[in-house]
Amino acid sequence: xxxxxxxxxxxxxxxxxxxxxxxxxxxxxxxxxxxxxxxxxxxxxxxxxxxxxxxxxxxxxxxxxxxxxxxxxxxxxxx
Numbered sequence: 001x002x003x004x005x006x007x008x009x010x011x012x013x014x015x016x017x018x019x020x021x022x023x024x025x026x027x028x029x030x031x032x033x034x035x036x037x038x039x040x041x042x043x044x045x046x047x048x049x050x051x052x053x054x055x056x057x058x059x060x061x062x063x064x065x066x067x068x069x070x071x072x073x074x075x076x077x078x079x
Contacts, residue, residue: 019029019039027041037046037055046057055063 017029018026020026025041027039029037029039032038032045035047035050037048038044039046039057042057044057044059046055048055053065057063
């Protein structure tokens with residue numbers, strides 16, 4: 001599993017999603033059917049988990065979403 005960040009961004013409705021791999025290469029991708037992605041540049045399919053946290057590619061590579069960090073604590077102003 002890669003420790004480098006990657007991104008999956010949602011494009012406008014009816015447009016493909018954009019995936020950016022760990023080395024910064026963008027690719028168009030789309031949902032073939034529920035639970036299944038196709039990534040054009042890689043000419044590769046993948047399945048994604050129902051919660052959207054994991055993508056497993058047909059070649060065995062797994063991308064896992066890092067949990068979001070909690071917001072920083074609020075600072076109180078001194079009076």
